[in-house]
Amino acid sequence: MTPNAASAPSAPSRRSFLASTAVAAVAVGGGAPLLTACGGSDSGSREGTTSGKDAKKLLPAFVASNVVAPDIPAKNGSAAGFTRKLALADLKTSVPKKLGKGGKVTIMSPFWGSPPKSDNAYYKAMNDLIGTDVHWQNQDGNTYEQKLGAVLASSDVPDVVVVPSWNLNGRIPSAIISKFADLGPYLSGDAVKEYPNLAAIPTDAWQRSIFGGALRGLPMPQPIVTGIVPLYRQDIFEAEGYEVPTSADAFMAWAKDATNARAKRWACMDMKWTAFQSFGVLSGNEKPLGWNLVDGKLVNRVETEEFLEALEWTRKLFAAGVVHPDAELGKSQATDPGPKFAKGEFLVYANNMSQWWSRTAEQAVQNPDFKVWGMDIFGHDGGDPVLWAEQPAGIWSFVNKKASEEVVREVLAVANVTAAPYGTKEFMMTNYGVEGTHYTVKDGVPTKTDQGNLDVLNAYVMVASPAPTVAHPDFPDVARGQVEWQQRMGAFTRKTPFFGMQITEPSRYANLSSNFEQLEDDITRGRKKISDMQQAVSDWKSKGGDKLRDWYQKILDENGSAAN
Structure with a gap:
């Protein structure tokens, strides 16, 4: 179990380092997507650099989660670490009641591997947990940028679109500003407290989610220490x-x-x-x-x-x-x-x-x-x-500007579940599916079944994620080693002037x-x-x-x- 720790290509190029910790749950078969060089358009290229006092007005209040205490707290920009065996009976509940109201939401996202059938047991269980009817439009992650560009240029944009940082090329950045909603009214300041798991996402990741002077992205946070x-x-x-x-x-x-x-x-x-x-x-x-x-x-x-x-x-x-x-x-x-x-x-x-x-x-x-x-x-x-320091977030989901408030609330209900921290029932469902069907636990170590390997791939984890976490119940010494390495290296890590800014x-x-x-x-x-x-x-x-x-x-x- 390695939440928020990517499996990168065997000999990464410059672009593949972007996926350092961002693609944890989406890397399939030992390989992350092929990454492309950065580009950008003139239109809207600087609106996303909001910082200082202007940014503070947009950012959600930070309320640390106290549902589960890590064995090794995050420090110096590291992930948090868990070294204990996993006990299902000890899993906590971070979403005590369904926030979804039964509405339908369509989500387009990159996918690496073979997408499961739309009526699979994992999707059904997640939708029931959230209270929202999510429909996935999974697209080949290796050619996602072409599909993304075509969709954003059309009038038929899904309710939610996932965009990795390595796809912020060409006209895509300006399309994000023109096509996607300002989530500030729902999340800025104390408003985020309605969604406690989103409130626990680190502020730096939210800063990185400001596009065109508005809080538009739901982030997948990552450690700022080199991966x-x-x-x-x-x-x-x-x-x-x-x-x-x-x-x-x-x-x-x-x-x-x-x-x-x-x-x-x-x-x-x-x-x-x-x-x-x-x-x-x-x-x-x-x-x-x-x-x-x-x-x-x-x-x-x-x-x-x-x-x-x-x-x-x-x-x-x-x-x-x-x-x-x-x-x-x-x-x-x-x-x-x-x-x-x-x-x-x-x-x-x-x-x-x-x-x-x-x-x-x-x-x-x-x-x-x-x-x-x-x-x-x-x-x-x-x-x-x-x-x-590396950027504190590298993948976002965006909500269609034309979405009604009801749809936006349904999306935030989804994100509040997928951003649940390690050690909760919601995290296990998001990352492992249904016990017995998608995974089993033996000696405190969860292992996916054949059905789990088919169904529980990169879908819901793309909507939003918790603060970075490293957990290996099978090899706790490795988990401790990884986090402590990050903490030692984090002590020598500095930020450059454009850290956390969205610049194309x-x-x-x-x-x-x-x-x-x-x-x-x-x-x-x-x-x-x-x-x-x-x-x-x-x-x-x-x-x-x-x-x-x-x-x-x-x-x-x-x-x-x-x-x-």
Whole structure:
């Protein structure tokens, strides 16, 4: 059980990091959706940056849930953690009475996998629990953006539409502003208290849900701490007497010592993302997060010395022959690294935190000595790292502007159930379905049945979610390890000026930096030089980067900074 902890692609690209913790309940078969590059239209591109006093008027009051106390409370931007076994008899009730009035609601949402039949037992049970007749229009998550664009351009928009952040491209942001309702009258201030589970959603996630100067989105919150962890074979480290590296130089020295190509063992996979973290490079997950104020001037991540230093260190790893050949050839981006990691062909790789649990679960029976753990991100010089906060929400559901108040209330009734916290009956129903039909519990560990694997996939969890939570009753040590890792790294995490803001760059800048990621990989593999990146940055500045800086500066002047 891993609420709000995504299963990301095996070798994430820049865009896939957006799904870091946002797609937990929707990742199917070990893979999250293919993510696309950010774009945007000029229309409505800056209305969504409401912050400061203006935003405070729109935000719901925060009332922490006291229904269930976590074993490890959230701290430093982490998820909350549960390490205890699950006892169905101890589940709490967070929605004592149905708020739905029996109305019909249609919801369009991305779906990864095969959608179940519309009259399946899970949908029936959820609708009965909520008191609302929800009808799902599930769409292929891999091609969702095309469908989304077509629907929003039409006059036939469903009552509710789910939009992930990686689909905020083209005309979609302006369509959100023109097509979807202002939920402020129902949720701003104390109004949210009618929906206690929504009131317990962190304020940062609501701030991120302001589009076009109005509170329009119902969010899926996520931790602001990076979800990308250097995962390593702790069992082999201990057997070989290796010390966990605490600097860039120490990692290089260890990697050379650990690599034995003749024995088919290499130190690591591509460590570029760990390099970015270790050298303090600004986030590459979303364009606004790539800007920071330095001596009063906005600077982009690609303009920094840290960016070049991270690429150079990664290049040296490849040049030293310590990186697994699959990464050299690019195979790691298309294949699951799990089997070769389990065989010990490489000992460290950077990936989504969810693989800490999934790799453990995969090997628990067949390889009981196997132990994967998360390596703390080290400062490149051996000191504390400088890490940068990720956005506090990454998926939203929106209500049709034409919906009646009755329909809006029905939608909020749905969201109040799906946002129920871990340890409640509503959470179990939303995430696991009906006991006996969709899951069983043995020794405190819930396991989906075949029917559960068919019915209980990514549907209701997309409407709204509780504050981020990590819970693994089968591997409580992993749950504790994940949350404590987030808390340690959270202590070194800073916010950039545009944290939590909804910003869509003008379309004229959409492709300005589209070639950087490929150039990064060419440099780290020795096909290009650092000087090529310096030239690319110079071109970027002259072709629009400097004007884009001015555009961001105006937003900053008008809205203030979110950094604190």
